[in-house]
Amino acid sequence: MTSHAFNLRRFWAVVVKEFIQMRRDRLTFGMMVGIPLLQLILFGFAINMNPKHLPTAVRVADPSPFARSLIWSLRNSDYFAITEVVATEAELRERLKQGRVQFGLTIPEDFARRLLRGERPALLLEADATDPAATSYAVAALTTLAETVFDRDLQGPHATLRAKPGPVEVRIHRLYNPDIITQFNVVPGLLGVVLTMTMVIITALAITRERERGTMENLLATPVRPGEVMIGKLIPYILVGYVQVTLILLAARFLFDVPMLGSVPLLLAVILAFIAANLAMGITFSTLAHNQLQAVQMAFFYFLPNILLSGFMFPFRGMPVWAQWIGEVLPLTHFIRIVRGIALKGNGVPDILPDLWPIGLFVVVMLSVAINRYRQTLD
Amino acid sequence: MKDDLAIDVRGITKRFGDRTVVNDIALQVRRGEIYGFLGPNGSGKTTFLRMLCGLLTPDAGSGTCLGFDLRTRAGEIKKHVGYMTQRFSFYEDLSIEENLDFIARIYGVAGRREAVNRSLEALGLAARRRQLAGQLSGGWKQRLALAACMIHQPALLLLDEPTAGVDPKARRDFWEEIHRLAAEGLTVLITTHYMDEAERCHRLAYIAYGNLLTRGTAAEVVAAAGLTTWEVSGPGLWELAESLRGRPGVEQVVAFGNTLHVSGRDAAALAAVAGEFSAAGRAWRRVESGLEDVFISLMETARDNWAA
Ligand SMILES: Nc1ncnc2c1ncn2[C@@H]1O[C@H](COP(=O)(O)OP(=O)(O)OP(=O)(O)O)[C@@H](O)[C@H]1O
Numbered sequence: 016m017t018s019h020a021f022n023l024r025r026f027w028a029v030v031v032k033e034f035i036q037m038r039r040d041r042l043t044f045g046m047m048v049g050i051p052l053l054q055l056i057l058f059g060f061a062i063n064m065n066p067k068h069l070p071t072a073v074r075v076a077d078p079s080p081f082a083r084s085l086i087w088s089l090r091n092s093d094y095f096a097i098t099e100v101v102a103t104e105a106e107l108r109e110r111l112k113q114g115r116v117q118f119g120l121t122i123p124e125d126f127a128r129r130l131l132r133g134e135r136p137a138l139l140l141e142a143d144a145t146d147p148a149a150t151s152y153a154v155a156a157l158t159t160l161a162e163t164v165f166d167r168d169l170q171g172p173h174a175t176l177r178a179k180p181g182p183v184e185v186r187i188h189r190l191y192n193p194d195i196i197t198q199f200n201v202v203p204g205l206l207g208v209v210l211t212m213t214m215v216i217i218t219a220l221a222i223t224r225e226r227e228r229g230t231m232e233n234l235l236a237t238p239v240r241p242g243e244v245m246i247g248k249l250i251p252y253i254l255v256g257y258v259q260v261t262l263i264l265l266a267a268r269f270l271f272d273v274p275m276l277g278s279v280p281l282l283l284a285v286i287l288a289f290i291a292a293n294l295a296m297g298i299t300f301s302t303l304a305h306n307q308l309q310a311v312q313m314a315f316f317y318f319l320p321n322i323l324l325s326g327f328m329f330p331f332r333g334m335p336v337w338a339q340w341i342g343e344v345l346p347l348t349h350f351i352r353i354v355r356g357i358a359l360k361g362n363g364v365p366d367i368l369p370d371l372w373p374i375g376l377f378v379v380v381m382l383s384v385a386i387n388r389y390r391q392t393l394d
Numbered sequence: 395m396k397d398d399l400a401i402d403v404r405g406i407t408k409r410f411g412d413r414t415v416v417n418d419i420a421l422q423v424r425r426g427e428i429y430g431f432l433g434p435n436g437s438g439k440t441t442f443l444r445m446l447c448g449l450l451t452p453d454a455g456s457g458t459c460l461g462f463d464l465r466t467r468a469g470e471i472k473k474h475v476g477y478m479t480q481r482f483s484f485y486e487d488l489s490i491e492e493n494l495d496f497i498a499r500i501y502g503v504a505g506r507r508e509a510v511n512r513s514l515e516a517l518g519l520a521a522r523r524r525q526l527a528g529q530l531s532g533g534w535k536q537r538l539a540l541a542a543c544m545i546h547q548p549a550l551l552l553l554d555e556p557t558a559g560v561d562p563k564a565r566r567d568f569w570e571e572i573h574r575l576a577a578e579g580l581t582v583l584i585t586t587h588y589m590d591e592a593e594r595c596h597r598l599a600y601i602a603y604g605n606l607l608t609r610g611t612a613a614e615v616v617a618a619a620g621l622t623t624w625e626v627s628g629p630g631l632w633e634l635a636e637s638l639r640g641r642p643g644v645e646q647v648v649a650f651g652n653t654l655h656v657s658g659r660d661a662a663a664l665a666a667v668a669g670e671f672s673a674a675g676r677a678w679r680r681v682e683s684g685l686e687d688v689f690i691s692l693m694e695t696a697r698d699n700w701a702a
């Protein structure tokens with residue numbers, strides 16, 4: 016009966032072997048450090064969901080002090096960069112069509128006169144809305160700006176034309192990320208994305224490799240048990256996962272100034288559960304794939320919904336219900352919520368529990384699938 | 395009485411899809427015996443060995459290996475069996491020493507360091523212990539694999555073509571070693587395609603298309619085949635061979651250097667053929683049938699049955 020129990024000595028043999036093999040496989044090891052760095056640079060520096068200084072063309076059909084005030088304050092706002100002043104409507108359209116500007120602003124004929132007469136003349140802002148994300152913040156900014164921009168020009172009798180306050184005052188507190196800094200949202204999410212990407216692929220490869228190289232036959236002929244092989248193989252990758260985590264957390268702190276309001280040890284503990292979820296997924300793939308290529312394909316197949324539906328790139332609540340359901344199944348979705356919660360909101364254990372148990376459930380389900388599917392024979 | 399048998403299996407059958415690859419094989423191997431397992435390519439030798447050490451589950455049949463039930467005690471069997479795969483299946487990205495060390499750890503060899511060192515010395519690879527296994531030549535890989543599957547001092551060795559690609563000197567050393575260990579009680583089941591190795595086994599079994607066709611000592615196997623063989627020497631042997639094929643009684647015509655071996659089971663018919671073709675300076679001589687003649691004859695008969 017002893018051979019059916021988990022044997023520490025055999026388990027350790029596997030761990031030692033895996034460490035040696037990992038050390039020899041410089042390319043893979045390099046990738047595991049390189050991927051997080053690359054993603055940090057790409058996502059951390061390159062992606063900005065709140066773009067500013069967008070090129071804007073202005074057509075001034077009525078040069079007046081109002082027009083000057085407007086242009087001056089646009090220049091001073093973060094969102095618009097006035098790159099061109101054009102004379103005709105056609106020219107403006109052309110610039111938009113060619114994508115040379117994001118916005119075209121028209122100050123129409125008789126603007127000043129009609130304004131002073133209280134006729135509420137229209138300011139026309141034409142936006143290249145092919146990319147909605149690129150325009151929405153700027154459009155909102157202009158609306159707010161237009162309410163007050165002419166206050167200085169509307170003096171004396173014209174002061175009555177100033178925008179009147181509405182019956183209620185709306186107060187907005189942007190909590191947790193008041194300056195809408197994309198990095199604060201993206202970098203914590205990146206922690207989960209990097210781990211998902213590397214952990215799943217690496218483990219899926221680890222076992223298929225044994226099969227593809229024929230070493231599985233030898234391994235199966237020895238008394239080593241499936242649990243010993245699997246967990247023994249995973250230990251080195253857990254360490255690699257923590258190396259990645261350290262890199263990203265350091266970058267978050269020192270490169271992107273992402274706040275860390277919550278407890279770092281708590282975060283590290285949650286990460287262990289999340290790594291386990293990914294490793295379990297990877298092992299399951301490896302028991303399904305017949306060769307390393309298939310394993311990589313499966314890992315990519317898994318990666319896509321993770322990137323798109325987890326709330327990493329696009330707002331989770333903006334997705335249709337069926338997509339949200341898929342998202343809820345993915346450990347990444349919950350992990351991203353937990354990380355953002357701990358880092359930006361200072362969440363503690365009670366706050367993260369609703370997102371922690373789905374990860375735990377995923378680990379249990381996947382591991383039992385993997386252990387069930389792991390063949391002790393070559394059949 | 396039973397304790398005397400290292401391998402005792404009956405009715406072992408394995409199907410892949412609807413192809414029966416191993417068909418109802420029974421095999422008894424005594425402790426301390428070197429048992430040769432022969433047969434043409436694809437006859438099911440590897441599949442049979444894999445079933446013995448628990449790598450494949452038989453579709454039918456039962457039995458014991460080292461006294462442990464094949465179906466329920468695979469874990470125990472694995473601890474006491476050394477299985478050498480046909481294809482090199484150690485880690486090419488581990489060094490020679492690391493491979494041996496890994497296996498020794500897995501089996502929980504007592505005095506692991508010494509065991510690995512002893513194994514390296516015996517292999518003559520002590521100086522190259524840090525070399526990666528993947529960089530070894532084919533023959534050396536083979537020898538490493540052999541050393542590795544013996545490091546835990548198993549009671550039964552299952553060797554799948556262990557000497558394929560190994561040079562004659564190393565092959566002789568290997569057989570010396572095997573016989574020494576067998577004298578100490580080690581049981582060896584070995585597959586090979588070499589006739590000289592077949593003759594070095596205590597007993598043999600011949601399997602073709604999954605069926606066990608014959609077994610016994612080399613002499614018994616030859617005798618049981620009932621084959622008569624004539625050796626022909628002289629000029630124009632190639633043309634002679636062409637005209638002999640298909641004659642009644644002639645089952646196989648094989649060139650052996652400067653002679654031709656003509657064999658068949660019908661001694662009288664063959665003698666008649668010998669008389670007919672003995673002219674033109676050719677000498678016909680009755681010789682002992684060799685194992686090879688027997689095996690080729692068995693294989694061709696089996697193929698006929700298969701086709702039928
Ligand atoms: N996993 C498998 N799936 C399907 N068919 C298989 C499998 N393994 C072996 N076979 C088939 O079973 C037959 C016997 O194969 P096996 O490897 O046992 O032959 P062998 O006697 O060892 O041959 P060789 O002398 O070439 O090593 C072959 O026809 C092979 O194609």
Ligand SMILES: [Mg+2]
Nearest residue numbers: 439440480554
């Ligand atoms: Mg074979």
